[in-house]
Amino acid sequence: MNLLAIETSTEACSVALVHGQEVIARSELAPRRHAELALPMADALLAEAGLGRHALDAIAVGRGPGAFTGVRLGVALAQGMALALDVPVVPVSSLAALALEAPEDEAAVLAVIDARMGEIYAACYRREGNGGLVALDEERVCAPEALVVPQAEAWNVVGSGWTTYADVLRGHLTGELRQAEGDRYPQARRVAELAVREFEAGRAVPPEHALPVYLRDKVALTLAEQGRPAP
Template sequence: MNLLALETATEACSVALIHGDEVIARSEIAPRRHAELVLPMADALLAEAGLGRHALHAIGVGRGPGAFTGVRLGISLAQGMALALDVPVITVSSLAALALEAPEDDACILAVIDARMGEIYAASYRRDDNGGLVALDEERVCTAEALLLPAAAAWHVVGTGWATYADVLRGRLSGELRSANGACYPQARHVAELAAREFAAGRVCAPEQALPVYLRDKVALTLVEQGKA
C-alpha cells in the first residue's frame, strides 16, 4: 500500500508516506507557512520513494481540531489530491495523532492542544493490545479548569496545552503523572499510521465527504472581546 498523509492543524506542518512497510516523513514547525511547504514536502517524499502520485492508493489527513486555517488547508489539499487521483480519503483526529507521541506503556494519554482564547482542545486515550488507540472520552474544547478526565492510575500528557496550562492540568489528573511534553504536535507519520489501520478495515470516504473538525464555531475574538474597541 502507498498512502500519503498530511497534518497541518497546528504550528507543525508535516507530510508522511507509507510505501510498503516503510514510513518516511518531513516535518517543520512553520506557523503561517503550511500552504507553501506541504506540497513540496509531498513531492520530495514521493521522489525519495521513487513513486509518482498515481501510485498512491489513498490520502490520509489530520481533520483537526486545531487552527481553523490549518485544518481547512489540510482537508482541502487532501480532497483535491484524492479527486485528481481517484482515490479515497481517510480523515484522522489530530488529537489521536498527537496521542501517539506519548511513550508506549499502560498509562492513559491526555492529548491537549492550546486552542487560544483561554481554551484547550483535549481528548484522552489508552493504547490497545495491537498498538492502536482506544478513546476514553470525546474530543472537546473547554477551559483547562473545566476539563473532566476519567480516573486512571497513570498518565502521559502531550501537546501545547500542557506548555500553557501545566499547573491547572496537573490538578485535573487523578493518578500519577508519568510524563509530560508540552513541545509535541500532531505529526503526519502518526496520521499515516492511524489512516493505514482505517484503510485496512475499509473505513474510507469519498473526497467530498472528508470533513474538518473544528470543535469551536467561533474562530476569532471581536474587537470588544479583545479590549480594543
Template sequence: MNLLAIETATESCSVALLCGERIIARSELAPRRHAELLLPMCDAVLAEAGLARSALDGVAVGRGPGAFTGVRLAIAAAQGIALALDIAVVPVSSLAALALQAPPDDAAILAVIDARMGEIYAGTFRRGSDGLVTALGAESVGRAAELELPRAPAWNVIGSGWATYAPALRERLPAAPRWADAACHPQAADVAVLAAPLLRAGQGVPPEQALPVYLRDKVALTLAEQQAGRAAAKSPA
C-alpha cells in the first residue's frame, strides 16, 4: 500500500509516504511557510521512493484541530491530490497523531495544542495492544483551568499546550505527569500510521467528504475582548 500523509495543523509542516512497511518523511518547523513547503515535500518523498503520484492508494490528512489556515491547507491539498487521482482520503485527528508520540506505556495520554486566546485544544487517549491510540472522550477547546479529564491513575502529557499552561494543567491531573514533552507537534508520519489500517478496512472517504475539524469558529479576540482581558488581569482578586 502506498499512502501519502499531510499534517500542517501547527507550526510544523510535515509530509510522509507510507510505502509498504517503509515510511519516508519530511518535516520542518516553519510558521507561515506551509503553503510554500507542502507540495515540494510531497514531491520529495515520492521521488525518494521512486513512485509516481498515480501509484498512490490513498491520502491521509491531519484534520485538526489546530491553526485555521494550516488545517484548511492540509485538507485542500489532500482533496486536490485525491480528486485528481480518484482515490480516497483518510482524515485523522491531529491530536491523535500527537498522542502517538507519547511513550508506549499504560498511562493515559493528554494531547494539548496551544489554541491561543487563552485556550487549548485537548484530547485524551489510551494506547492499545496494537500500539495505536484510541480516544477516551471527545476532543475539546477551552481554558486549561477548566479542562475535564476522564479518570486515570497516571498520565503522559504532550504538546505545545503544556509549554504555555503547565501550572493550570497540573491542577487538573490526579498527580504529576509520568512524562511530559511540550516541544512535540503532530507529524505526518503518525497520521500515516493511524490512517493505514483505516484505509485497508475501506474506511477512506471521497475527497469532498474530508472535512476539517476546528472545534471553534472564532479566529481571534476582538479589540474590546483583548482590552477587557487585560483589565481583568490587572484587577485585584
C-alpha cells in the first residue's frame, strides 16, 4: 500500500511515506514553521519514491493531543489532501506515536508531552511482540503532580514533559526507571507504522470524520492567572 503520514502536533514537523514495504521520512524541529514545511516534505517524499499523489491509498495524521495550532494544521492538511484524492484518513494518537520512540523492551512506556500552562499530556502503553502497542490507561491532560500511572515493574519515559517535569514525574512511577528521553517528539514515521495497522483493520475514516483531539479547551492563561495587570 501507499500511505502518507503527517505529524505536526509538537515542535517537530515530520512527514513519512509508506511505499510497499519501505518507509521514508523527513523530520525537522521547526516551531511555527510547520505550515511552510509539511507539504514540501510530502512532495519530496513522493518524488523520491516516484509516486504521484493519486497513487496514495490513504492519508494518516497525528491527531493530537499537542499544540492546538499544530494539531489543527495536521488534521486540516490530511483532510484537504484526502478529499482532493478521494481517499480515507487514518487518525493516530500523537501520544501513541511518541510511545514508539521508547526502547523496544518489556518495560511500560509513559509518553508525556509538555502541554504548557503547568500541565502535561500523558498516556501509558506496553509494547506488543509484533511491534504494536497496548494502551494501559486513557490519554489525559493534568498537572504533573496529579499524574497517576498503572503498576509496572519497569518504565521507559519519552517526551518533552520529562524535560520540564522530570523531578515530579520520577516520583509517580510505580517501578524501576530504565530510560528517560525528554528530547523525543511524535514522528510521522511512527504515525505511519500505527496507521498501516489501523488501515488493515478497517479503521480508516472519511476525511470529514478525522477530528483533532485536544483534551482541553483552554489555550492560554488569563492575565490574572499570569499575575499580570489588565491593560
